[in-house]
Amino acid sequence: MDPTLDDFRLPSSDRCWWCGDVATTEEHRIKHSTLRRVAQSEEGKVHPGNVFKKSSDFEGALHSIKKGAQVRWRKNLCANCNNARSQPFDLAYDLFEAYLVDHMDDMMRWKSLDWPAVYGSDWEEKARDLARYFAKQVGCMLATQRLPVPQELVAFLNGAERCPST
Numbered sequence: 001m002d003p004t005l006d007d008f009r010l011p012s013s014d015r016c017w018w019c020g021d022v023a024t025t026e027e028h029r030i031k032h033s034t035l036r037r038v039a040q041s042e043e044g045k046v047h048p049g050n051v052f053k054k055s056s057d058f059e060g061a062l063h064s065i066k067k068g069a070q071v072r073w074r075k076n077l078c079a080n081c082n083n084a085r086s087q088p089f090d091l092a093y094d095l096f097e098a099y100l101v102d103h104m105d106d107m108m109r110w111k112s113l114d115w116p117a118v119y120g121s122d123w124e125e126k127a128r129d130l131a132r133y134f135a136k137q138v139g140c141m142l143a144t145q146r147l148p149v150p151q152e153l154v155a156f157l158n159g160a161e162r163c164p165s166t
Ligand SMILES: [Zn+2]
Pocket: 016, 017, 018, 019, 020, 021, 077, 078, 079, 080, 081, 082
């Protein structure tokens, strides 16, 4: 952890940063389905060593796509928040990823993204849910670092239309 942020750190907590219940689950830093897709060889075998990761604290092939600090945040969400409550966000992410994978060879020529092509007529809510997927990741990252999660971010996950940056 970066010592320059130590003044902001909270005491250790066993609570879900979203709802306050006891935290029992670890959110994936990268979706397990995404890791499985990338780890799959042409013969269809899933091998963690096929995934190369580069970040501030790690560089190399993964040893596991299921557990460990490189693929999971610390235990800081309850099961209900990590599963049922955030299911629409995961679904929005899955649809978006499938769209990117399907169009990756054409996208470089696009000037913008056609959201209705990705999500259909309710693209505005689905695009918000995609943003909430990343907001949940930010929350897990902050909680893992024992930094406070902004209330605006929690309100966004709870259904607010926007997440102000201040
Ligand atoms: Zn919770």
